[in-house]
Amino acid sequence: MSNATIGSIGIIGAGALGSNFARVLAKSGMAATIANSRGPASLAALVEELGPTIKAGTVQEAASADIVLVAVRWVDAEKVLGGLPAWNGRIVIDGTNPVEFIDPASPDANDASNPLAAYGIKAADLGGQHSSQIIAQLVPGARLVKAFNHLDVNVLPEPEVAGGKRVLFYSGDDATAKAAVRGLIEAAGFFAIDLGTLDVGGPLASLPFGALAMHNLVRI
Structure with missing residues (x-):
């Protein structure tokens, strides 16, 4: 499947997830625009590494895909x-995943009630909502699909392993949008599994406490 089938792709954020997502797209020959808060010039080394299909842009340019x-x-x-x-x-x-990084010098770093303190993170207080409900409020008018958040980002550039394909979960409320994201997941070399609606699949796959979070499954 090509970009012409999937449509244009934008990436907002060039940290571990954004850059590794760009790597797997580049490996598959798919084009994308990646952006961060510091501007396109700060991504010069990354786009040089990734080759001609990945270009740096502004957040607004990436968001227009x-x-x-x-x-x-x-x-x-x-x-x-x-x-x-x-x-x-x-x-x-x-x-995204609803976790916050802890200042090593803060009392939170030694909070015995937080099982994630040793990893330098804590769960964000979502007020009883799940993370995609909150993200949906920030992108009004968008068709939201939860994906690419549950797997260790460092293995994303290697979708095929041990003679099989890594499993990526996705969920959403719009069937057409989900089909497009499934097409993207499969074009990048992964095996896609539909977890249903956002209310069901979102919490299942979200870090830190989702039942399917960090499960690195391979379909042989």
């Missing part, structure tokens, strides 16, 4: 997404 991966830190999501133009039915892939 047909399919846009949101790959920002949870604490930055509202600031990054809040000022963007109307989505008008375009597809947003929510790759």
Whole structure:
């Protein structure tokens, strides 16, 4: 499957998830525009590494694509997404996880009630919602699909392993949007598994406590 079939792809965020997602696209020969808060010039080394199919752009340019991966830190999501133009039915892939990084010098770093403290993170307080409900509020008018968030980002550039394909979960409420994201997942070399609606699949696959989070499954 080509970009012509899938549509244009944008990546908002060039950290571990955004850059590794760009790597797997480049490996598959798919084009994308990647952006971060520091501007295109800061991504010169990354796009040089990835080759001609991946270009650096502004956040607004990346956000104008047909399919846009949101790959920002949870604490930055509202600031990054809040000022963007109307989505008008375009597809947003929510790759975020509701975790916050802990200051090693803060009391949170030694919080015995937090099983994640040893990893330098804590679960964000979502007020009873799941993360995609909150992201959906930040991208009004978009068709939201949860994907690319549950797997160790360092293995993303290697979708095929041990004679099989890594499993990527996805969920959403719009059948057409889900089909497009499934096509992207499969074109990148993964095996896609539909977890159903956002209310069902979102919590299952979300870090830190989702039942399917960090499960590195391979379909042989």
